[in-house]
Amino acid sequence: ETGVTQTPRHLVMGMTNKKSLKCEQHLGHNAMYWYKQSAKKPLELMFVYSLEERVENNSVPSRFSPECPNSSHLFLHLHTLQPEDSALYLCASSQARTGAKYEQYFGPGTRLTVT
Amino acid sequence: KQEVTQIPAALSVPEGENLVLNCSFTDSAIYNLQWFRQDPGKGLTSLLLIQSSQREQTSGRLNASLDKSSGRSTLYIAASQPGDSATYLCAVRPGAGGSYIPTFGRGTSLIVHP
Numbered sequence: 307e308t309g310v311t312q313t314p315r316h317l318v319m320g321m322t323n324k325k326s327l328k329c330e331q332h333l334g335h336n337a338m339y340w341y342k343q344s345a346k347k348p349l350e351l352m353f354v355y356s357l358e359e360r361v362e363n364n365s366v367p368s369r370f371s372p373e374c375p376n377s378s379h380l381f382l383h384l385h386t387l388q389p390e391d392s393a394l395y396l397c398a399s400s401q402a403r404t405g406a407k408y409e410q411y412f413g414p415g416t417r418l419t420v421t
Numbered sequence: 422k423q424e425v426t427q428i429p430a431a432l433s434v435p436e437g438e439n440l441v442l443n444c445s446f447t448d449s450a451i452y453n454l455q456w457f458r459q460d461p462g463k464g465l466t467s468l469l470l471i472q473s474s475q476r477e478q479t480s481g482r483l484n485a486s487l488d489k490s491s492g493r494s495t496l497y498i499a500a501s502q503p504g505d506s507a508t509y510l511c512a513v514r515p516g517a518g519g520s521y522i523p524t525f526g527r528g529t530s531l532i533v534h535p
Contacts, residue, residue: 310464337521349510349525361522396464407472408514408521409455412464 309333310413312397318419319387327382327416329397337402338380339410340372343394355380356402387420394418423448425513427526434533440498442529444511449489452514452521456485456496459508459528468509469496473516501533 310331319325331338337356341349354361355374362372369391373381380397397413400406424447434440444454453472457465469478469485471494477486484497498505508530512523 312464348527351522354522361520394462398465402521407453407470408523409453409467409470410465410512410523411467412457414464415462417462 310397310399310411312395312413312416314416315414316417316419318421319384320421321387321389323387324383324385326384327395327397327418329380329382329413331378331380331397331399331411331413333399333411335399335401335411336377337400337408338374338377339398339400340380340382341396341398343396343415345393349396352382384418387418389420392418392420423513423515423524425511425524425526427509427511427529429529430527431530432532434501434531436501436503436533436535438501438533440501440531442496442498442509442531444494444496444513444526446492446494446513446524448515449492450516451489452516454485454487454494454514455512455523456483456494457510457512459510461508465510501531503533503535505533506531 313328340352353372371383394415396415398410400410426445428443455470456468459465471487482499487494508528510528512525514523
């Protein structure tokens with residue numbers, strides 16, 4: 307499989323559940339990103355992992371916790387979510403090193419519904 | 422703080438028209454600018470990436486230009502087709518010395534009707 311893959315594609319969970327979103331990239335990139343996309347809002351960066359930099363958006367609640375075990379895999383662990391967390395969660399990857407283009411490639415997204 | 426604005430927010434045109442989508446940014450010290458397409462409920466697909474030293478990039482019916490000094494980029498779509506219907510987003514990456522994290526615009530929602 308090529309490109310950036312995300313699983314599951316759709317997820318419905320209750321507010322007391324714990325679930326994880328998975329992202330995998332097959333592009334040889336060394337940076338991975340989580341974005342949240344809510345209806346009629348701009349794309350919101352949540353977390354970035356790379357060899358050069360780790361970035362956390364300070365406005366992201368602690369009920370979202372990222373994990374990046376290696377440069378090809380990225381997880382987003384979810385627990386005690388709220389209905390307003392329902393959104394499309396997008397994963398992206400890029401090369402991140404001096405001289406690189408940093409061109410981002412996105413996965414298909416996970417549509418999350420919190421009931 | 423970089424701000425990216427896309428105008429218009431929505432556009433509806435008949436098939437065959439040539440289109441111009443606009444992206445403006447407040448800080449001209451950029452590394453590059455990337456245009457994406459997003460179909461409803463799907464991920465983003467990269468269309469074109471323009472480095473700060475470049476003036477334009479072309480791919481098929483798409484042409485993206487960059488005027489760093491005025492903080493503007495345009496995406497030109499020639500001979501539009503119904504299959505071009507999607508949301509188009511631009512993302513600006515900061516220049517050397519800053520984080521490489523891009524700032525996205527809100528997008529232009531395009532409908533091309535037969």
